[in-house]
Amino acid sequence: MTHTESGAARIRPRRFHESAGVADWRVVGEGACAYFRTGSFAAGARFVQAIAELPGSEDGHPDVDVRREGVTVRLITVTDDYYGLTGLHVEQARRISAAARALGLTADPSAVQTVQVTVDALDGPAVVAFWRALLGYRDRANSGEDLIDPRRRGAPFYFQRMDEPRPQRNRVHVDVWVPYDEAEARIAAALAAGGRLVNDADAPSNWVLADPEGNEACVGVAGPPEPAADHV
Known part of the structure; x- marks a missing residue:
C-alpha cells in the first residue's frame, strides 16, 4: 500500500480508482460506491452482517442500503472540515469486496449513481439559508454553497453563484453522477430519448444536456484512472 493510501490520509477519486483491488467500486458525487446483486x-x-464484522467497520462506518435486489455500499468521510475519501476507504473497499465474493455475490458497477440538485442564486447566503431550514440539511464541511442531509438519505444541494439574472433558462437543474465508464452510454441514451447536448467543454468530466423543452441536467464523473500509456 502506498503512503497516500495509508491511514486517514486524504485521497482524490483518481487515486482511489488507481489503487489495486477496487474494481467493484466507482467514485461518484457522494463517495466511493459499489452495488452487489x-x-x-x-x-x-x-x-x-458480514460487513459489520469486518475490521475497521466502526472507524469507517460505511453507509449501506439494503433492497431485495441488491445492496449498495458507500464509503465517505463526513466531518466538519472534510467531505471525501481517505486511504482507509481503499482497504475497506477491498475487504467488503472480499466478503461479497465469499458469499457468492457479484458487483455491478453500472448500477451506481448519485443525484445532486443545483440551484443558481444571485444572493447565495439568503437562498442557502432558506433551503437549509426547509430541508433540515446542514452545511457540507463548512461550505457556504453545499448542503447535505445529516441523516445521509436525501440528495445534496449545491448553490451556484449567478452574477446577473438569467430569465431565459431554468435556474434549478439536476446533476447526475455516474461511473466514469458509464457516462457515454448514459448520455447516448438521454440523447436518443429526445435530449440534446448543450455543452461538452468540460468533457470527459462533465456534460450539459437538455430535455426536449430546454430543462437542463448535467452528467458528471469523478476521477477516472489515467489511461494506460502506449509502449513502442
Whole structure:
C-alpha cells in the first residue's frame, strides 16, 4: 500500500480508482460506491452482517442500503472540515469486496449513481439559508454553497453563484453522477430519448444536456484512472 493510501490520509477519486483491488467500486458525487446483486432481502442481510464484522467497520462506518435486489455500499468521510475519501476507504473497499465474493455475490458497477440538485442564486447566503431550514440539511464541511442531509438519505444541494439574472433558462437543474465508464452510454441514451447536448467543454468530466423543452441536467464523473500509456 502506498503512503497516500495509508491511514486517514486524504485521497482524490483518481487515486482511489488507481489503487489495486477496487474494481467493484466507482467514485461518484457522494463517495466511493459499489452495488452487489443479492437476489433476496435475506441474502442482503447476511452480507450486511458480514460487513459489520469486518475490521475497521466502526472507524469507517460505511453507509449501506439494503433492497431485495441488491445492496449498495458507500464509503465517505463526513466531518466538519472534510467531505471525501481517505486511504482507509481503499482497504475497506477491498475487504467488503472480499466478503461479497465469499458469499457468492457479484458487483455491478453500472448500477451506481448519485443525484445532486443545483440551484443558481444571485444572493447565495439568503437562498442557502432558506433551503437549509426547509430541508433540515446542514452545511457540507463548512461550505457556504453545499448542503447535505445529516441523516445521509436525501440528495445534496449545491448553490451556484449567478452574477446577473438569467430569465431565459431554468435556474434549478439536476446533476447526475455516474461511473466514469458509464457516462457515454448514459448520455447516448438521454440523447436518443429526445435530449440534446448543450455543452461538452468540460468533457470527459462533465456534460450539459437538455430535455426536449430546454430543462437542463448535467452528467458528471469523478476521477477516472489515467489511461494506460502506449509502449513502442
